[in-house]
Amino acid sequence: MKNSKVMHSFMEAISDIEDGATIIVGGFGLSGIPEFTIQALKEQGTKDLTVVSNNCGVDDWGLGILLANKQIKKMVSSYVGENKIFEQQFLSGELEVELVPQGTLAERIRAGGAGIPGFYTATGVGTPIAEGKETKEFDGKTYLLERGIVGDFALVKAWKADTLGNLVYRKAARNFNPLAAMAGKITIAEVEEIVEPGELDPDEIHTPGIFVQRLLLGTNYQKRIERRTVVKA
Numbered sequence: 001m002k003n004s005k006v007m008h009s010f011m012e013a014i015s016d017i018e019d020g021a022t023i024i025v026g027g028f029g030l031s032g033i034p035e036f037t038i039q040a041l042k043e044q045g046t047k048d049l050t051v052v053s054n055n056c057g058v059d060d061w062g063l064g065i066l067l068a069n070k071q072i073k074k075m076v077s078s079y080v081g082e083n084k085i086f087e088q089q090f091l092s093g094e095l096e097v098e099l100v101p102q103g104t105l106a107e108r109i110r111a112g113g114a115g116i117p118g119f120y121t122a123t124g125v126g127t128p129i130a131e132g133k134e135t136k137e138f139d140g141k142t143y144l145l146e147r148g149i150v151g152d153f154a155l156v157k158a159w160k161a162d163t164l165g166n167l168v169y170r171k172a173a174r175n176f177n178p179l180a181a182m183a184g185k186i187t188i189a190e191v192e193e194i195v196e197p198g199e200l201d202p203d204e205i206h207t208p209g210i211f212v213q214r215l216l217l218g219t220n221y222q223k224r225i226e227r228r229t230v231v232k233a
Contacts (some may be wrong), residue, residue, distance in 0.1 A: 024151035032173030113182025154184025160182035165212030
């Protein structure tokens with residue numbers, strides 16, 4: 001169909017992601033992660049990546065497989081407590097880490113997608129987060145200047161899309177995905193179902209297709225649980 005953004009190969013979709021690229025990746029834990037796009041990136045072997053994401057998957061899934069393959073040079077993230085390889089690479093000096101408060105990270109990505117180069121926030125004032133950052137007082141209170149983030153690419157996972165790239169996310173899997181989709185110069189979205197234009201209710205669309213350049217259909221998603229906990233009998 002004319003104007004369709006659907007691609008038929010994950011490898012083709014990520015073929016121009018070069019060594020040293022900055023990539024913003026949607027997901028929270030293992031919920032709503034673009035697992036097939038990440039797998040293709042592993043197979044391509046692209047290295048020295050700067051990855052902006054809430055966390056870095058787990059040791060054997062999600063972004064963790066890129067970390068294990070030593071393809072990530074720097075992580076900009078909020079939570080890193082579920083990945084032993086992350087810990088080992090950070091402590092050994094192999095991995096550079098920029099730890100960002102979660103709300104600040106979300107706003108930095110949103111700002112980048114909205115064309116806002118920076119904003120002031122009180123979060124992190126008086127902590128190591130503030131080191132080297134410009135501060136300014138508003139109404140007698142100190143704020144930090146935080147920079148918006150724009151990625152060379154953004155990788156996102158949605159539930160449903162039309163061929164024009166309009167995206168619908170499902171429940172908690174929405175998380176960082178809409179923000180990431182806005183902030184990539186090229187956004188690659190993988191979805192579980194693709195329909196024709198007009199089949200999505202406009203009121204249900206979370207990410208307009210203008211933000212999406214490449215669209216892929218994934219099948220047989222694992223939807224793994226990051227950490228299973230049960231109540232003792």
